[in-house]
Amino acid sequence: FAQRETHSLIGEQNIFGRDKAKNDIVKMISEAAESNSNTLSVLPLIGMGGVGKTALAKLVFNDKSTKDKFDKMLWASVSNAFDLKHIVNIIIQSDSGESNNQLTLEALTKKLHELLRDKRYLLVLDDISNDNVNWEELINLLPSGRSGCMILITTRLSKIASELKTLEPYEVPKLPHEECGKIFVRYAFRGEKAKDRELLKIGESIVQKCDGLPLAARTLGSLLFRKDISMWQEVKENNLLSTGKGKDDILSVLKLSYDALPSDLKTCFSWLSTFPKDYDIFRELIIMYWMAMGLLNPASRTKEAIRVGEKYFNELAGRSLFQAMFLIMMAASHIAKCIALFMI
Numbered sequence: 056f057a058q059r060e061t062h063s064l065i066g067e068q069n070i071f072g073r074d075k076a077k078n079d080i081v082k083m084i085s086e087a088a089e090s091n092s093n094t095l096s097v098l099p100l101i102g103m104g105g106v107g108k109t110a111l112a113k114l115v116f117n118d119k120s121t122k123d124k125f126d127k128m129l130w131a132s133v134s135n136a137f138d139l140k141h142i143v144n145i146i147i148q149s150d151s152g153e154s155n156n157q158l159t160l161e162a163l164t165k166k167l168h169e170l171l172r173d174k175r176y177l178l179v180l181d182d183i184s185n186d187n188v189n190w191e192e193l194i195n196l197l198p199s200g201r202s203g204c205m206i207l208i209t210t211r212l213s214k215i216a217s218e219l220k221t222l223e224p225y226e227v228p229k230l231p232h233e234e235c236g237k238i239f240v241r242y243a244f245r246g247e248k249a250k251d252r253e254l255l256k257i258g259e260s261i262v263q264k265c266d267g268l269p270l271a272a273r274t275l276g277s278l279l280f281r282k283d284i285s286m287w288q289e290v291k292e293n294n295l296l297s298t299g300k301g302k303d304d305i306l307s308v309l310k311l312s313y314d315a316l317p318s319d320l321k322t323c324f325s326w327l328s329t330f331p332k333d334y335d336i337f338r339e340l341i342i343m344y345w346m347a348m349g350l351l352n353p354a355s356r357t358k359e360a361i362r363v364g365e366k367y368f369n370e371l372a373g374r375s376l377f378q379a380m381f382l383i384m385m386a387a388s389h390i391a392k393c394i395a396l397f398m399i
């Protein structure tokens with residue numbers, strides 16, 4: 056798979072309602088860094104896709120008092136990681152910018168140890184989503200020579216969090232309605248000063264639907280930027296597309312994320328859109344469906360195909376696109392068919 060990466064830089068002015076969470080986590084990290092224990096501390100941030108784990112991890116990473124505690128700070132985006140060697144390479148690359156793909160795992164591990172030797176380091180592993188990787192083995196091969204070293208992970212998978220944790224996992228909470236509203240307004244009006252009161256009122260009900268998920272507020276806000284009131288109404292009423300309006304806008308919002316998908320995932324994703332709008336996506340069903348459509352390497356045996364399907368599903372579930380898709384399916388009744396037509 057091609058990489059869909061996150062990076063550690065942010066526009067912090069765009070992140071709302073996370074001061075307390077950030078301070079709590081910075082404090083946990085500081086305490087762990089200052090303890091004299093020689094074990095590597097692992098702090099997981101857990102929560103559903105789109106709740107804001109990556110955004111929060113960035114705030115923590117960029118906080119001055121975090122920076123003061125460590126000699127070395129690394130941000131590794133591991134959503135697409137497929138094996139140990141790949142991950143070690145991603146970590147080294149996050150420091151030097153150079154890929155050392157050609158090296159053996161042995162040589163890569165040595166390089167990593169050189170890089171971190173005698174350093175008190177903070178390593179972020181953002182978006183651990185592949186549970187076929189032996190993450191414990193990864194943690195075990197990281198040097199823990201100096202006391203106070205720290206690994207911050209973000210993941211949707213609480214099983215992985217509890218396997219790796221040394222500190223109690225931090226569950227990233229949904230945002231309060233008010234903060235979610237700020238995000239929505241930021242994207243729905245961009246810099247515009249004068250905000251239509253009618254729109255703001257409809258916006259209130261739309262934000263309610265976002266249920267504290269920043270991704271939802273952002274997606275729906277972007278969708279409604281410079282749209283007339285009838286479209287706002289449609290989103291509020293859950294029938295954005297019954298009139299055929301709004302189709303192009305939804306597609307352009309979705310397309311941004313869609314374009315970033317590797318091509319084999321694109322095909323599988325497109326087929327998802329042929330499900331009826333309120334379809335509960337059960338992993339097994341989806342995989343069967345892909346299989347029936349011949350998308351999972353038809354030549355291979357069923358077991359192998361299921362494995363590939365699971366891999367694809369996990370890949371998709373870790374992406375904001377997947378959640379955005381749900382939201383938009385809720386907002387628009389016939390979106391599924393439209394997308395199927397446009398994207399296949």
Ligand SMILES: Nc1ncnc2c1ncn2[C@@H]1O[C@H](COP(=O)(O)OP(=O)(O)O)[C@@H](O)[C@H]1O
Pocket residue numbers: 069070071072073102103104105106107108109110111209230238269270273375
């Ligand atoms: N507190 C927040 N304020 C504003 N935008 C946010 C906030 N948290 C997340 N976002 C935005 O919502 C989207 C999803 O957040 P992200 O951190 O990627 O979620 P996760 O990593 O949990 O899947 C991103 O576009 C992010 O910039």
Ligand SMILES: [Mg+2]
Pocket residue numbers: 108109110181182209
């Ligand atoms: Mg993330």
